[in-house]
Amino acid sequence: MSHDILTSTFAGAIRSGTPLLFATLGEILAERSGILNLGVEGMMLIGAFTGFAVSYTTSNLWLAVVAAMGAAAILASLHAFVSITLKVNQVVSGLALVFLGAGLSGFWGQRFVGIQSVSFVNVKIPLLAEIPFVGNILFNRDPLVYVGYVLAPFIWWYLYKTKYGMNLRAVGEAPGAADARGINVSLTRYIYTIMGGALAGLGGAYLSLAYTSMWVENMTAGRGWIAVVLVIFAIWDPLLAMLGAYLFGGISVLQFGLQVTQTPIPPNIMKMFPYLFTVLVMLFTSSEKMKKRFGAPSALGVPYSREEKT
Amino acid sequence: MSENVLELSNIVKRFPGILANDHVNLTLKKGEVHALLGENGAGKSTLMNIIYGIYKADEGEIYVNGQRANITSPHKAIEYGIGMIQQHFSLVPSFSVAENVALGLKEFHLFPRIDVIKKRLRELSKKFGLDVKPESRIWQLSAGEQQRVEILKLLYMNSQIMILDEPTAILTPQEAEGLFKTIKEMVKYGASVIFISHKLKEVLEISDRITVMRHGKVVDTLLREEADEKILARKMVGRDVVLRVEKSPPKTGDLKLSVKNLYSRSDKGPFAINGLSLEVRKGEILGIAGVAGNGQRELAESIYGLRDYTGEIEIDGTMLKPLDVHSRINHGVAYVPQDRKGVALCGNLPLYYNLFLKIFTSKQGDFNPYLFNPISLKKPAEALVKEYDVATSSLDLSVKYLSGGNMQKIVLARELTLNPELIIAVHPTRGLDVGAMESVYKILIKARENGAAVLLIAGDLEEIFTLSDRVAVLYEGRIVGYSEPDEEHLEEIGLMMAGIKKERVG
Ligand SMILES: Nc1ncnc2c1ncn2[C@@H]1O[C@H](COP(=O)(O)OP(=O)(O)OP(=O)(O)O)[C@@H](O)[C@H]1O
Ligand SMILES: [Mg+2]
Numbered sequence: 001m002s003h004d005i006l007t008s009t010f011a012g013a014i015r016s017g018t019p020l021l022f023a024t025l026g027e028i029l030a031e032r033s034g035i036l037n038l039g040v041e042g043m044m045l046i047g048a049f050t051g052f053a054v055s056y057t058t059s060n061l062w063l064a065v066v067a068a069m070g071a072a073a074i075l076a077s078l079h080a081f082v083s084i085t086l087k088v089n090q091v092v093s094g095l096a097l098v099f100l101g102a103g104l105s106g107f108w109g110q111r112f113v114g115i116q117s118v119s120f121v122n123v124k125i126p127l128l129a130e131i132p133f134v135g136n137i138l139f140n141r142d143p144l145v146y147v148g149y150v151l152a153p154f155i156w157w158y159l160y161k162t163k164y165g166m167n168l169r170a171v172g173e174a175p176g177a178a179d180a181r182g183i184n185v186s187l188t189r190y191i192y193t194i195m196g197g198a199l200a201g202l203g204g205a206y207l208s209l210a211y212t213s214m215w216v217e218n219m220t221a222g223r224g225w226i227a228v229v230l231v232i233f234a235i236w237d238p239l240l241a242m243l244g245a246y247l248f249g250g251i252s253v254l255q256f257g258l259q260v261t262q263t264p265i266p267p268n269i270m271k272m273f274p275y276l277f278t279v280l281v282m283l284f285t286s287s288e289k290m291k292k293r294f295g296a297p298s299a300l301g302v303p304y305s306r307e308e309k310t
Numbered sequence: 311m312s313e314n315v316l317e318l319s320n321i322v323k324r325f326p327g328i329l330a331n332d333h334v335n336l337t338l339k340k341g342e343v344h345a346l347l348g349e350n351g352a353g354k355s356t357l358m359n360i361i362y363g364i365y366k367a368d369e370g371e372i373y374v375n376g377q378r379a380n381i382t383s384p385h386k387a388i389e390y391g392i393g394m395i396q397q398h399f400s401l402v403p404s405f406s407v408a409e410n411v412a413l414g415l416k417e418f419h420l421f422p423r424i425d426v427i428k429k430r431l432r433e434l435s436k437k438f439g440l441d442v443k444p445e446s447r448i449w450q451l452s453a454g455e456q457q458r459v460e461i462l463k464l465l466y467m468n469s470q471i472m473i474l475d476e477p478t479a480i481l482t483p484q485e486a487e488g489l490f491k492t493i494k495e496m497v498k499y500g501a502s503v504i505f506i507s508h509k510l511k512e513v514l515e516i517s518d519r520i521t522v523m524r525h526g527k528v529v530d531t532l533l534r535e536e537a538d539e540k541i542l543a544r545k546m547v548g549r550d551v552v553l554r555v556e557k558s559p560p561k562t563g564d565l566k567l568s569v570k571n572l573y574s575r576s577d578k579g580p581f582a583i584n585g586l587s588l589e590v591r592k593g594e595i596l597g598i599a600g601v602a603g604n605g606q607r608e609l610a611e612s613i614y615g616l617r618d619y620t621g622e623i624e625i626d627g628t629m630l631k632p633l634d635v636h637s638r639i640n641h642g643v644a645y646v647p648q649d650r651k652g653v654a655l656c657g658n659l660p661l662y663y664n665l666f667l668k669i670f671t672s673k674q675g676d677f678n679p680y681l682f683n684p685i686s687l688k689k690p691a692e693a694l695v696k697e698y699d700v701a702t703s704s705l706d707l708s709v710k711y712l713s714g715g716n717m718q719k720i721v722l723a724r725e726l727t728l729n730p731e732l733i734i735a736v737h738p739t740r741g742l743d744v745g746a747m748e749s750v751y752k753i754l755i756k757a758r759e760n761g762a763a764v765l766l767i768a769g770d771l772e773e774i775f776t777l778s779d780r781v782a783v784l785y786e787g788r789i790v791g792y793s794e795p796d797e798e799h800l801e802e803i804g805l806m807m808a809g810i811k812k813e814r815v816g
Binding site: 177 | 385
């Protein structure tokens with residue numbers, strides 16, 4: 001009995017952590033380049049809606065995924081244009097994206113409400129799935145979960161081991177220095193802001209194509225905000241983001257578990273845990289020394305223009 | 311007749327309200343060191359930034375090796391073989407030395423081979439005598455070490471045209487000597503160098519030709535043989551400059567500042583001040599000599615209350631608490647910090663705000679904190695700008711747009727007009743042209759004559775000799791001895807700075 005609850009909690013953690021993971025990885029890319037995009041919630045919604053609409057009309061799930069990423073990327077490119085080219089306040093522009101995404105998806109999505117479509121099914125990975133206990137939890141999942149397993153370490157590797165990752169980090173830390181070394185700051189920021197949007201869209205698509213097989217208005221239910229918080233929790237590190245996403249996913253699953261078993265922790269309190277954890281992480285990393293090593297990219301949220309001095 | 315590797319023709323650059331470069335012509339010959347001199351705000355950095363593609367010229371042409379070059383970005387400049395060390399460093403603080411060098415290099419496709427870079431860096435360090443560990447993070451390095459990283463970046467890229475914008479401003483005399491050796495080496499290997507400095511001695515030592523700028527125009531280009539300090543100073547400021555200031559014997563009064571058994575840590579963790587004691591009386595200037603990195607910054611910050619410490623700091627016999635800047639301001643303490651951009655100024659605030667940041671918290675000045683009328687500051691601001699001869703197009707200009715030297719003048723103007731009783735000055739003339747330097751000297755001497763106590767921390771021994779009544783030598787966070795401020799004791803002081811001679815109480 002308790003074994004079952006444990007297994008289903010862990011499996012649920014992975015499933016509900018996956019959309020968080022995609023969105024968080026995307027936001028890490030954008031923020032590493034110095035662009036704060038608070039519109040994750042909006043981009044996820046657009047992704048969720050577009051994914052569902054395409055899968056419903058074409059029954060092609062992978063096409064739906066690509067479309068979802070593209071739609072969210074378009075939204076992100078708006079933010080990129082406004083904050084990189086026009087150098088407008090990034091917080092305001094990001095918030096506008098949230099409303100834009102919610103509004104558009106709600107409006108276009110009306111006629112899709114209450115319909116079922118196809119969804120990703122679990123694929124057992126031979127051998128790995130046979131490992132006792134963990135095998136079934138980790139390796140009997142839908143393909144997008146596996147994408148998440150690969151993507152986080154890949155982005156980590158890209159950030160820390162490749163030249164392009166190094167350029168990206170430099171642009172977010174010291175755009176002036178990067179520029180003086182011949183790196184195109186604006187282009188870099190455009191690329192990663194848009195890529196970040198695409199990943200948020202993937203996170204949204206997971207909700208309507210794998211987590212469920214429906215479109216519900218505002219179905220992200222605050223996950224975009226959790227992703228923004230997760231970036232800080234993970235101190236802008238893709239591998240820690242993986243840990244954090246599954247942890248936060250687990251907490252949200254536990255909410256239901258505890259309700260079922262009537263444990264006296266109110267779900268509203270449980271919902272606060274991710275934020276509480278994050279505040280704790282921020283406390284640990286708040287000293288000057290820690291900040292230099294683990295803090296936010298120094299130029300986060302600061303527009304760059306060559307002739308302006310900072 | 312050697313060829314011109316770089317030629318600037320009729321360069322014009324306008325900023326709102328100011329003509330920063332006014333039809334400038336300049337040539338750089340292969341293998342020469344060409345010094346650029348000029349007052350603060352003369353337009354030197356602007357011109358260099360145009361060559362490096364950071365600023366875009368409004369008019370004029372640039373030729374590299376005789377070919378018209380269209381330099382629209384640093385990226386392009388690098389392709390033309392141009393490298394630049396900017397007046398304020400451009401390094402990524404969280405990166406290691408090797409990563410900073412690797413950044414933007416074309417030779418790597420996907421993976422920056424940090425091990426390859428480290429190896430080459432060690433070779434270069436040896437060849438040019440630039441000692442710095444490739445693994446260190448930039449934020450852990452001293453200013454002198456960061457400077458070396460900037461030079462290593464240029465050397466690594468094998469730039470043929472090197473622009474050094476005030477590379478020696480923050481270096482100790484020894485470090486500057488090291489840099490000159492490096493420059494001579496680089497020239498031997500075929501590089502050509504444009505070198506900006508306010509130190510006339512250096513300019514005469516290192517350069518082959520010297521160009522003097524004033525108000526955005528080139529005044530003259532001379533061969534080194536034709537120039538001496540006097541001629542250069544006159545061309546720069548348009549009048550004779552006397553850097554030897556007249557100074558009456560000190561009328562020392564009561565004890566103003568007393569520091570006993572002070573211990574304070576550096577940002578990196580270990581103690582930078584180790585049981586230091588010193589006293590400054592009213593009406594005297596105590597010069598602190600020492601090689602950079604021996605606790606200068608920590609000493610100044612502890613006394614001003616910006617850094618935590620243990621030990622006793624008394625002003626006018628009142629014991630002060632650590633980290634209490636407010637009470638220091640009320641005791642009439644003025645502070646000219648070493649880091650003007652980071653600590654002393656709010657870059658985005660207009661110039662006239664920056665001039666009065668301090669009256670907001672001090673009891674000086676008739677200033678009502680609840681009915682603040684910024685416009686009322688403009689008049690006194692105008693007077694200060696005039697008095698300190700700040701080159702600016704308007705009082706409303708954000709202070710970050712000022713030239714380096716003019717920023718320093720703003721700090722000095724703010725700190726010194728409140729009739730301070732104790733002045734802590736750290737490198738007060740860093741980055742100032744000779745004319746401005748002269749006026750700072752006069753201001754400090756005048757403050758002393760009015761009974762102020764001055765603690766002068768400077769890297770330049772000549773400056774310390776000119777101003778001080780006594781010299782204390784700082785070594786590894788302690789005062790290792792005192793001396794008279796004159797050239798005769800140079801050797802003695804030099805030895806103490808190297809930590810060789812042990813305590814002699816004076
Ligand atoms: N980005 C900018 N916007 C507006 N004004 C500027 C800008 N950059 C420089 N200026 C102005 O142009 C003039 C020339 O500045 P520049 O930095 O070239 O002087 P400099 O000769 O290097 O002086 P210093 O010796 O003090 O460094 C100054 O009056 C400065 O205020
Ligand atoms: Mg300059």
